[in-house]
Amino acid sequence: MNLTLRIWRQSGPQDKGRMVTYPVDDVSPDMSFLEMLDVLNERLILAGEEPVAFDHDCREGICGMCGLMINGDAHGPQRGTTACQLHMRQFKDGETIDIEPWRARAFPVIKDLVVNRSAFDKIIAAGGYITAPTGSAPEAHAAPVAKANADAAFESAACIGCGACVAACPNGSGMLFTAAKVTQLSLLPQGQPERYTRVIGMVDAHDEAGFGGCTNAGECTAVCPKGIPLNTIGRLNRDYLTATAKRGDTPGS
Amino acid sequence: MAVTGIMLVLFLVAHMLGNLKVFTGETSFDHYAHWLRDIGKPLLPGVWFLWILRTALVVAVIGHIWAATVLAVRARAARPVRYAHRKKVQGSYAARTMRWGGVIILLFVIYHILDLTTGTLNPVGDASNPYGNVVADFAPDRWYVTLFYTLAIVTVGFHLRHGLFSALRSLGQQTPRGERRARTAALVFAVVLCAGYLVVPFAVLTGLVS
Numbered sequence: 001m002n003l004t005l006r007i008w009r010q011s012g013p014q015d016k017g018r019m020v021t022y023p024v025d026d027v028s029p030d031m032s033f034l035e036m037l038d039v040l041n042e043r044l045i046l047a048g049e050e051p052v053a054f055d056h057d058c059r060e061g062i063c064g065m066c067g068l069m070i071n072g073d074a075h076g077p078q079r080g081t082t083a084c085q086l087h088m089r090q091f092k093d094g095e096t097i098d099i100e101p102w103r104a105r106a107f108p109v110i111k112d113l114v115v116n117r118s119a120f121d122k123i124i125a126a127g128g129y130i131t132a133p134t135g136s137a138p139e140a141h142a143a144p145v146a147k148a149n150a151d152a153a154f155e156s157a158a159c160i161g162c163g164a165c166v167a168a169c170p171n172g173s174g175m176l177f178t179a180a181k182v183t184q185l186s187l188l189p190q191g192q193p194e195r196y197t198r199v200i201g202m203v204d205a206h207d208e209a210g211f212g213g214c215t216n217a218g219e220c221t222a223v224c225p226k227g228i229p230l231n232t233i234g235r236l237n238r239d240y241l242t243a244t245a246k247r248g249d250t251p252g253s
Numbered sequence: 254m255a256v257t258g259i260m261l262v263l264f265l266v267a268h269m270l271g272n273l274k275v276f277t278g279e280t281s282f283d284h285y286a287h288w289l290r291d292i293g294k295p296l297l298p299g300v301w302f303l304w305i306l307r308t309a310l311v312v313a314v315i316g317h318i319w320a321a322t323v324l325a326v327r328a329r330a331a332r333p334v335r336y337a338h339r340k341k342v343q344g345s346y347a348a349r350t351m352r353w354g355g356v357i358i359l360l361f362v363i364y365h366i367l368d369l370t371t372g373t374l375n376p377v378g379d380a381s382n383p384y385g386n387v388v389a390d391f392a393p394d395r396w397y398v399t400l401f402y403t404l405a406i407v408t409v410g411f412h413l414r415h416g417l418f419s420a421l422r423s424l425g426q427q428t429p430r431g432e433r434r435a436r437t438a439a440l441v442f443a444v445v446l447c448a449g450y451l452v453v454p455f456a457v458l459t460g461l462v463s
Contacts, residue, residue: 008337019337072340098338105331170349171324172331212331213324215351216419218344234427241425 001027001088004096005040007052010109017109019098029089033076034059034066036088053112059084061225064160067167068113069100074164074223082162082225102167105210106174117163119209120177126205127198128181132190149187156183158226165220165228171212176220178206179236180228186239196243203240254324255420257317262417264310265409269449275462279384286383318359325352347415354412361405391457399454410447414439 002025010017024040031039034056041051057065061082068083070076076086091097101109106119145153157180165176182199185191191198207213214233221230274285293302342349364374369386372378377389391399417439418432426435456462 006337017334069336069338072336072338073343100336100338103332103334103336105333109334168343171328173328210331212328215324215348216415216422217348219342220344222343229429229432231422231427231429231432234422234425234432237423238425238427 001029001091001093003027003036003091003094005099006096007099007113008101008109009052009112010101011050012111013108019100027088029087031088032059032084033068033070033086033088034084053110053114055114056084061085062160064162067102067115067162067164069098069102069167071098074102074167075162075225079222080225080227082160102163104163104166104172104174106172107163107166115163117161119211120161120163120174122209123174123178123202123205124181127194127201128185129194130185130190131193143189145188153184153187156180156187156228156232159184159224159228160226162225164223164225166211168219168223169212169214170217170219171215173214173220174206174209174211175214175233175236176224176228176230178202179232182239183232183235186235195239196246199236199239199243203236254317254320255423257313257320258416258420260309260313261317262413262420264313265413265446269446272453273449275384275387275453276456282384282387283382314359314362318355321352321355345415347411348419350411351415354408357408358405358412361401361408364401365405387453388457388463391454393458396458399458402454403451406447406450409450410443413446414443417442 002023005022005024006019007022008017009020022040022044024036024043027036027039034054037052037054044051055065055067057063059066061084064082066083067075070083070086075081075083076090078086078090099113101107101113102115102117104115107115107117110116159177159180161177163174163177166172166174169175182202185198186195216230216233218230221228271285271289274282290300290303297305347354367373368375368390369383372380372386375386375390376392376395377386379385389395391402418435421435421439422432426432453462
């Protein structure tokens, strides 16, 4: 396959950045998208040029490091797939492919296609944890969990925090990520003690980080590589409404 | 957004049911229109109830626009650098057109009030004869008025198709099955409301109501 890539190049946070065109020849359809970028980078290095910086780690779709806007699709055209697991056979010979970083104020570009996603860490730090003692695993039957809740919590726990939801959202909102983390913990008995302080804290941290507000547009769930359902945002809303009504867990109330 | 939206949806239902009185004849329709000004009598003098209702609606509209503006401003600030290549809609078309749809609806409502409430832009504009105003408004040679009404009502339909689902979601609808139900309910409601509103101008256009 011969392809033309238009890639966002930005030498650092202060650089204005621009789209640069690179022809890439002899791409195997069995390569992953990131392997194709590796091939491009090897050729750039041999030619004495600066290679394209992009995030990657496990390359098996579970770490959440990779994240590219490919032809306007977060993680590319294939649903339920991260960019590292996307094969080049999804593209046509001779195609022009636009590759951009995630675009959000809360995700500033560090270099080329690499963005700083520490805003997600701030949301987690504001409540995405439990105070149950850790250490060795408890006996499985000690804390019964309804099957439906276990399944829904597991579905939400599949979130890898890649940021595709933010990238695709027309409002630049990180609500699907926040909702997945809230849902995962609020459906399980271990998450109950902080259930209502958690949702307030995480939504506040989300808003402070500069993400936009959710309008239930559903673009997030369409691109989510882990298929986090949109109704998790409803679970977050329900917890948020209950939390604002209760106020019992708020210090000083 | 959700609370003010639901207030306006309730008004839309009442307004549609009132419109359909046009099929019961001129006397009945005009009687209904005059009764609207008398609701609350003798507890409230004159047209007080109507003005209370109008105030509540204006507050709801302003609240709705204010909330939408806050969301739009936040959305703009949240993505300072735009995508060079932006995919079109993957989620819901109705959801992506809420903001411009809302602006179109606002312009329509202003025209609609000048047309059939104050009568300023109506060819008859006789406050004592609402039936005559409606019939003159959608006369076949004023097809462009009917066309504009149709476009505006379809825009309202799209607005409701996403808006109703989104309002239920904001107020805590949280299960996948409930989501399917809420989406279906919003679609059915939007279609029924559109049909209920459009049947009046088309009845006048085709001569069914004259």
